[in-house]
Amino acid sequence: MNDFSKHKFGTKAIHAGAEADPSTGAIMTPIFQTSTYVQEAPGVNKGYGYARGKNPTREALQKNIAALENGKHCVCFSSGMGATDAVMRMLRPGDEVITGDDLYGGSYRMFTKIYQNYGIKFHFINLTDANTIKKYINPNTKLIWVETPTNPTMQIIDIEACSIIAKENNLILAVDNTFASPYLQNPLALGADIVMHSVTKYLGGHSDVVMGALITNSDALHEQIYFILNSCGANPGPMDCFLVMRGIKTLHLRMERHCFNGRKIAEYLKTHPKIEKIYWPGFTDHPNHLIAKKQMRDFGGMISIVLKNATEADTFKIASSFKVFSLAESLGGVESLINHPATMTHASIPKSERDKAGVVDNLLRLSVGVEDVEDLIEDLKQALS
Numbered sequence: 001m002n003d004f005s006k007h008k009f010g011t012k013a014i015h016a017g018a019e020a021d022p023s024t025g026a027i028m029t030p031i032f033q034t035s036t037y038v039q040e041a042p043g044v045n046k047g048y049g050y051a052r053g054k055n056p057t058r059e060a061l062q063k064n065i066a067a068l069e070n071g072k073h074c075v076c077f078s079s080g081m082g083a084t085d086a087v088m089r090m091l092r093p094g095d096e097v098i099t100g101d102d103l104y105g106g107s108y109r110m111f112t113k114i115y116q117n118y119g120i121k122f123h124f125i126n127l128t129d130a131n132t133i134k135k136y137i138n139p140n141t142k143l144i145w146v147e148t149p150t151n152p153t154m155q156i157i158d159i160e161a162c163s164i165i166a167k168e169n170n171l172i173l174a175v176d177n178t179f180a181s182p183y184l185q186n187p188l189a190l191g192a193d194i195v196m197h198s199v200t201k202y203l204g205g206h207s208d209v210v211m212g213a214l215i216t217n218s219d220a221l222h223e224q225i226y227f228i229l230n231s232c233g234a235n236p237g238p239m240d241c242f243l244v245m246r247g248i249k250t251l252h253l254r255m256e257r258h259c260f261n262g263r264k265i266a267e268y269l270k271t272h273p274k275i276e277k278i279y280w281p282g283f284t285d286h287p288n289h290l291i292a293k294k295q296m297r298d299f300g301g302m303i304s305i306v307l308k309n310a311t312e313a314d315t316f317k318i319a320s321s322f323k324v325f326s327l328a329e330s331l332g333g334v335e336s337l338i339n340h341p342a343t344m345t346h347a348s349i350p351k352s353e354r355d356k357a358g359v360v361d362n363l364l365r366l367s368v369g370v371e372d373v374e375d376l377i378e379d380l381k382q383a384l385s
Contacts, residue, residue: 005067009183010252017063018245029060031242053230057238061245062213065203068182068248069195071215073222075229076241080178080198081106082234083212087143087174087194089228093119095142100127100157102150102357104176105346113348124353128288130161137169146192147176148185149292152304152341152365153358154279156288159295163191172221178202181332183255184296188217194225201332205247205254209240254334257370258301264373265366265380266303274384276362277306301368302331304341310362315340319364324371324379331367336376339365 004016021030032055037048048054058076066074077083084107091097099111101124111122123136127146144166148157159175166173174194175187181202187195197203199211214225229235266280281292282299292299307315319327325338329345339345342354342361349359368376 005070009068012067013064013251014249016067017060017065019060029057029242029245031238032056033238051238052233052235055235055238055241057241057245058236061241061248064245064248065182065197065199065213066215068251069177069188069215070186071188071195072217072219073225074213074215075222075225076199076236077212077214077229078234078236079210080196080200080212081110083196083198083214084110084176085234086214086225086228086232087145087196088115088120089232090172090224091115091120091142094121094140096121096123096136096138096140097143097145098123098125098133098136098141099145100147100150100155101125101353102153102155102359103147103349104151104178105341105348107145107147107176108346108353109348126155127157127162128155130158130165133162133165137165137171141169141171143172143174145174145176147179148295149179149281149300149302151179151345152279152302152339152363154179154281154286154302154304156281156286156292158288158291159185159187159190159192166193167191178332179302180296180300181251181255183252184259184298184300188215190295193218194221199244200330202255202258203248203251203332204244205251205333206243207330207333207335209243209247211236211240211244254370255298255300258368259298261370261373261376262299262301262303262368265368265376268377268380269303269305272384274308274310275305276308279304303366303368305364305366306360307362307364312342312361315362315364318383321383322379323382324375325366325383331365333367334370336369336371336379337367339367341365 004012035051039045062074146157173192175192176196178198178201195215197213199213280303319340325336328337
């Protein structure tokens with residue numbers, strides 16, 4: 001197989017992991033729609049025994065995603081939460097995790113409603129100053145779980161600073177890189193041990209697949225992660241893997257447009273009389289803007305806005321008034337989406353905790369797609385009016 005690891009991003013997106021089918025010459029990786037594989041003798045096979053453990057389509061995708069993150073290993077899961085769950089399964093009762101106070105609602109729900117019941121303790125803290133982590137480290141601390149930019153207030157966490165603290169204390173640093181995508185940010189290069197993606201979002205890019213991935217350079221961590229996948233069975237199907245590989249081929253092109261449209265829309269909303277606050281890391285007055293500039297290649301298409309003097313009813317009315325943006329959960333697809341985190345993606349977080357983190361009832365989150373930006377701005381104009 002050709003090694004594309006040294007090539008530039010767009011070349012890797014199209015070619016890494018993808019080999020012409022040797023039996024037909026098909027340029028696209030075949031969909032190996034099989035549950036099992038014929039063996040020549042007991043234990044003698046072509047590297048595949050049962051499809052929960054390995055599938056050639058999935059392996060091609062894993063090589064592709066690993067290359068995009070400049071990683072050695074990638075393991076794909078049936079969802080982003082399946083991938084997050086695999087990291088948590090490496091912990092033991094009594095272990096402690098340090099994580100952010102602005103976190104995807106599904107992650108918060110898993111940590112508090114599932115893993116706290118097994119004796120794992122979570123510290124939800126403001127990570128915008130990485131040094132805050134030091135106050136919470138004790139002999140039971142095993143993992144730092146970071147999202148950056150965060151969902152939905154776009155906090156920027158200094159990955160390199162977190163990694164220095166993690167290494168000094170022999171901790172695992174895992175980074176949820178979903179909002180940035182590998183095109184904008186590569187946490188392994190900044191010292192992270194594990195990168196998590198909700199592949200559903202920018203990697204798939206077309207709102208037609210649910211999938212997750214973990215990427216690492218550590219052979220030991222990869223061995224643990226793969227053991228958990230094979231043992232617990234949260235593996236993705238080959239058709240989904242095929243669709244994601246197809247989606248990734250245009251990732252670099254899509255991200256350029258997401259960033260371009262995101263910047264134009266952020267600039268339009270910045271001075272809009274109905275907007276009280278806007279969260280977008282590309283503004284020089286955004287907290288930790290300089291860190292974002294250092295660790296990201298651009299600032300992406302995720303924007304959150306707080307509506308001025310808007311009740312929940314006002315916010316619902318505006319959210320339901322769009323014609324080009326669609327009111328829906330998820331993000332990172334080619335189409336623009338608008339989301340009300342307090343009742344949608346973050347509803348599982350208690351209101352008091354949401355309010356503390358800035359996820360207020362009059363906040364809306366935009367996932368800016370790749371449509372013509374003039375149409376998106378017109379849509380914002382009419383909905384906000």
